[in-house]
Amino acid sequence: MEVIQLDGHTLTTTQIDQIAKGYAQVAIAPRALERVLASRARIEKRLTDGHTIYGVNTGFGKLSDVQIAEKDNELLQLNLLRADAVGVGVPLDTAIVRSMMVLRANALAKGYSGIRQETLQLLVDLINNKVHPIVPSQGSVGASGDLAPLSHIALVLIGEGKAELNGHVMSGQEALTKVGLTAVRLQAKEGLALINGTQAMTGIGVMTINEAERLGYVADMAACLTMEALQGIISAFDADLLAVRPHAEIAMVGDRIRKWLNGSQRITTQGAVRMQDAYSIRCVPQVHGASWQCFDYVQQRLQTEINATTDNPIVLENGEVLSGGHFHGQPIALAMDFLKVGVAEWANISERRTERLVNPQLSGLSPFLATDPGLECGLMVVQYVAASLVSENKVLAHPSSVDSIPTSGNQEDHVSMGTTAARQARQIVHNSARVLAIELIAASQAIYLERAEQQLAPTTRKYLEIVRSFCPPLRGDKAIGEETEALANYLLNSNDILAIG
Structure with missing residues (x-):
């Protein structure tokens, strides 16, 4: 089976179609992995230096001015996924879910998100092992990222939520166990990195x-x-x-x-x-x-x-972590x-x-x-x-x-x-x-x-x-x-x- 390298720059709609329909597997390109590691190092350095970073040691949205104690940084990311995985409606087709997963992996591979290698690799492993999170179709307003749909995918990475494997729906943890994968324990910013994006609307x-x-x-x-x-x-x-x-x-x-x-x-x-x-x-x-x-x-x-x-925020190559509006779906909404x-x-x-x-x-x-x-x-x-x-x-x-x-x-x-x-x-x-x-x-x-x-x-x-x-x-x-x-x-x-x- 063909293996398509995700580098954050060259993925095409045709390749996504192949992956979504199960005709190709994916891997993180070596140069992309270097950027991912460098981006993660920048986040950790900013934290070590005592900087305040939105969504890393602050609350989210209207709660962005609330400071989070260092001991609670991991819990913050876990709470984010649990609070945002509230979608409703008929689940999205498997091909759509696979499309969302590969799009999110490709975006993370660009190296501006601060994700760890092991978290990104688990997302890739889910695609290749055909573990498909159950994602309700309704609940995104298309800004702040597709928070609800992407949270349902991210839950499976931590052994929660529900997933489909070989035609059977089961808990996220059971699906991981059946294919020999281990859930990750999210570190600072990783929950936000997994769900803050336009990959639901773009995947569809x-x-x-x-x-x-x-x-x-x-x-x-x-x-x-x-x-x-x-x-x-x-x-x-x-x-x-x-x-x-x-x-x-x-x-x-x-x-x-x-x-x-x-x-x-x-x-x-x-x-x-x-x-x-x-x-x-x-x-x-x-x-x-x-x-x-x-x-x-x-x-x-x-x-x-x-x-x-x-x-949001973006981890720039110069070491700065800046908040902006790239999560806003207006370019895709109009299209x-x-x-x-x-x-x-x-x-x-x-x-x-x-x-x-x-x-x-x-x-x-x-x-x-x-x-x-x-x-x-x-x-x-x-x-x-x-x-x-x-x-x-x-x-x-x-x-x-x-x-x-x-x-x-x-x-x-x-x-x-x-x-x-x-x-x-x-x-x-x-x-x-x-x-x-x-x-x-x-x-x-x-x-x-x-x-x-x-x-x-x-x-x-x-x-x-x-x-x-x-x-x-x-x-x-x-x-x-x-x-x-x-x-x-x-x-x-x-x-x-x-x-x-």
């Missing part, structure tokens, strides 16, 4: 952006199959036409669709069957392209964040809200294409793509499902980052709500996968009724076979909710569409 964000990338390609492919089903006009995708509005993403989508439809006998030109297609087909480069612009922005923000230090809008638009326009496929007044095909309309309903209510999902997306797309509720006695008087934005973005991505699965099934059914399989382009015909492996053509009414869900899961997780692209 990374897994979501990876799914969204696949979905963007799927959206382009779904448009292609719908165009073939409805004899769409390729003229609107002409390279010279698109070039007069020089957004790179418009050209990219146009190029991709022309490439995928190359060789199709179903595609028409302007005036051959009709003069213009509806916007949901004719404007695919502009609408899909704008969502790709959104995707690119969010990916850039996440790529920066996964190799950033998001602690995830933007992603919500971009992905929701892939679903919005997809649902409109599905309507054009099933509505006989728009398609000229059998009503609702039924083989015996009237006796059969066909895909009538499948379109209802798509409409329901895009409506839900519109509610979820309301920006979380515009909200802020003061916390910690008004010391923390502006927060990001970035973790909420990230959770909502992931729900929108999953909803949109289902909407696109519905369009693909509808296009497949239309092509079946038109007996047009052999007229498709070689690339789209290949993808049609994938769709039909989940949902074969309907020769009568059938409940296809499970087939739709299975196809949607495939769209979110398979790299086949990336290979085609």
